[in-house]
Amino acid sequence: MEELVVDLKERSYPIIIKKGLIDEINLEISKIYKGKKIFILTDKNVDAHYGDKIKSNLVNEGYNVKLMVLEPGEETKSFNTLPLIYNELLDFKFTRSDLIITLGGGVIGDLGGFVASTFLRGVPFVQIPTSLLAQVDSSVGGKVAVDLERGKNLVGSFYHPKLVLIDPNVLETLSDRFFTDGMAEVIKYGCIKDKEFFYFLKSLKTKKEVMNNIEKIIHKCCFIKKCVVENDEKDTGERMLLNFGHTLGHAIETYYNFKKFTHGEAVAIGMYEISKISEEKGISEKGISQDIKEILIQYGLPYEVEIEDNSKILDTISLDKKNIDNVLKVVLLKRIGDSFLEKTDVKFFS
Ligand code: GLY
Numbered sequence: 333m334e335e336l337v338v339d340l341k342e343r344s345y346p347i348i349i350k351k352g353l354i355d356e357i358n359l360e361i362s363k364i365y366k367g368k369k370i371f372i373l374t375d376k377n378v379d380a381h382y383g384d385k386i387k388s389n390l391v392n393e394g395y396n397v398k399l400m401v402l403e404p405g406e407e408t409k410s411f412n413t414l415p416l417i418y419n420e421l422l423d424f425k426f427t428r429s430d431l432i433i434t435l436g437g438g439v440i441g442d443l444g445g446f447v448a449s450t451f452l453r454g455v456p457f458v459q460i461p462t463s464l465l466a467q468v469d470s471s472v473g474g475k476v477a478v479d480l481e482r483g484k485n486l487v488g489s490f491y492h493p494k495l496v497l498i499d500p501n502v503l504e505t506l507s508d509r510f511f512t513d514g515m516a517e518v519i520k521y522g523c524i525k526d527k528e529f530f531y532f533l534k535s536l537k538t539k540k541e542v543m544n545n546i547e548k549i550i551h552k553c554c555f556i557k558k559c560v561v562e563n564d565e566k567d568t569g570e571r572m573l574l575n576f577g578h579t580l581g582h583a584i585e586t587y588y589n590f591k592k593f594t595h596g597e598a599v600a601i602g603m604y605e606i607s608k609i610s611e612e613k614g615i616s617e618k619g620i621s622q623d624i625k626e627i628l629i630q631y632g633l634p635y636e637v638e639i640e641d642n643s644k645i646l647d648t649i650s651l652d653k654k655n656i657d658n659v660l661k662v663v664l665l666k667r668i669g670d671s672f673l674e675k676t677d678v679k680f681f682s
Pocket of ligand 1: 475
């Protein structure tokens with residue numbers, strides 16, 4: 333499979349996607365890193381499966397490795413976790429010529445990436461994403477962040493890794509719910525950029541069939557994402573298309589205090605609902621929302637939710653960071669695979 337490179341001139345980096353890669357991390361790291369110290373940031377769940385193996389492979393390769401294991405879950409991605417990690421790095425006498433590896437899902441990738449972007453004004457890091465969501469989305473493109481009490485991802489930066497290592501085999505240890513969660517973002521790529529990919533996903537009838545094609549699926553998503561990031565690294569234009577379904581999805585997540593739906597589930601509802609609205613307004617091709625509904629059902633994702641108090645959803649949308657001076661940029665589809673940004677306002681959803 334063709335190796336992907338995110339082409340950002342002097343900040344370019346490869347994305348390597350290969351089954352079994354988790355057993356060869358030492359080989360890939362030794363190709364790009366000639367220093368001594370490696371600090372691995374991970375969480376308890378991922379550590380239980382891969383922590384020791386990766387650490388001992390790197391130690392056998394001659395590296396001095398420290399592993400820091402955090403609690404799993406979004407609470408860990410807090411601004412308050414930062415000093416704990418900076419202190420571990422200081423105790424390890426970590427310098428700017430050493431390397432951080434983030435081994436985990438989106439929480440660890442975003443948090444560890446933010447640490448890398450700020451510690452000593454920036455140190456190199458490598459992403460090893462272990463959830464489907466992180467493999468197809470958050471590990472690529474350099475968005476790193478932590479949460480404040482008043483909201484998610486409120487402190488962050490654009491800071492790219494030196495390398496992204498993706499082993500689809502690690503998805504075998506992911507729960508069905510979180511595999512499905514990632515599939516919502518996979519489906520999103522088909523919706524916004526690639527009709528053929530959308531219908532290919534629709535042709536896969538079982539998880540086994542999906543897993544038989546998982547390298548190809550991840551490769552396609554990372555290819556779409558890297559092209560978008562190359563065109564609009566700082567998220568002022570085309571990159572916003574990646575937010576398809578996210579405005580409403582984020583409002584739904586917030587309404588339920590991030591407890592009822594995973595991110596992917598909320599995005600799934602957002603993708604269906606916005607397509608239904610834009611189809612009713614005559615903006616999207618007829619039948620598009622039915623197509624999206626069918627694929628979401630097929631992958632075990634929700635497509636709608638009964639909300640008692642709609643005004644709370646509208647309030648949250650009006651506070652969305654994409655709503656600037658009452659102009660809300662939403663992502664709409666003309667047809668499957670053909671997306672665009674529409675300037676509207678919160679009334680679009682009412
Ligand atoms: N997850 C959307 C982006 O990276 O822009």
